[in-house]
Structure formats: C-alpha cells, structure tokens
Amino acid sequence: MSEVPSPRLRISDQDRESALTALGEHMTVGRIDIDEFGDRSARITAAKTRGELAEIFLDLPEPHPRYDAPKVAVVKPASPFAGISPTQRVMGALLPLLFIATIVFIVGTGASWWLIAIPIGISAVGEGIWGKGWENSHKKLGKQRRRELDG
Incomplete structure (x- = not known):
C-alpha cells in the first residue's frame, strides 16, 4: 500500500x-x-x-x-463597484447622456456650441471632487455587464 x-x-x-x-x-x-x-x-x-x-x-x-x-x-472577485460611490455611479451613467442631449439640443435648435461647456464643466468638477477617472465609471459598469452576459 x-x-x-x-x-x-x-x-x-x-x-x-x-x-x-x-x-x-x-x-x-x-x-x-x-x-x-x-x-x-x-x-x-x-x-x-x-x-x-x-x-x-x-x-x-x-x-x-x-x-x-x-x-x-x-474567493469572490471584487465588485466592479468597489471604490465607486453611488453618486459617482449615477454621474458616470448620466454624463454621457448629458453630452448627447446637449449636442442634440445644439443641432436641433441652432444654439451656440458654447453650451457644450456645461457637460465639460460638470466633468471637470467631478474630476476635481472624486479624482481622475471618475467619469469612466460608466465604462466599468458596461464591462461588468458584458462579462456577465458572456459568462
């Protein structure tokens, strides 16, 4: 044996x-x-x-x-939301929509292109408050959803 x-x-x-x-x-x-x-x-x-x-x-x-x-x-993998506050998640999801809505508004009404400064300003303030890369939180959410669908 x-x-x-x-x-x-x-x-x-x-x-x-x-x-x-x-x-x-x-x-x-x-x-x-x-x-x-x-x-x-x-x-x-x-x-x-x-x-x-x-x-x-x-x-x-x-x-x-x-x-x-x-x-x-x-070991459970770390959440893709680790280190991202709920406010950051909301802003990360809304910021691209704000850019699109602003562009549609400018093109549709013939308003001044200077209005694009609004979402750019919000992005700059968010970066100043939460640090560089906070606006990429929507990209992290999208990657996580793709992984869940693929896996």
Missing part, C-alpha cells in the same frame, strides 16, 4: 463510503469473509482519520479508499 497523505487528517462521510465500497470489492473476490467484512466495516464507520482508515487496508491490495480532494477556499 502506498503511504497515506496526511494520516492525521480527519475523514469525511464520502471517504468512509469509498472505504466501504473498496472493502466490499475485497469480499466479492474472496480476500475476506463476511465476518471479517463486518468487523472491518465497523472499524471504518468508527474511523476518524485517514491513518485509522489506512490501517484497515494494510494487508489488502488495491482497491483502497479514495480520499476527498482538499477543498480550496473560493
């Missing part, structure tokens, strides 16, 4: 089921009788560690119990 990794590691119900299945195969081919199967089954049920389980199979060839793969902690 190959050495059992981490013999002091506690076993799961799935590990016990694997051991009972392997033990049943040994009884089926005649390596152990029904009484010995009963004794070893009771030891499997009472076993708490991989080492205790491995002792039950020391005198038997393969198959041996298959152990659970160690569980890896799943």
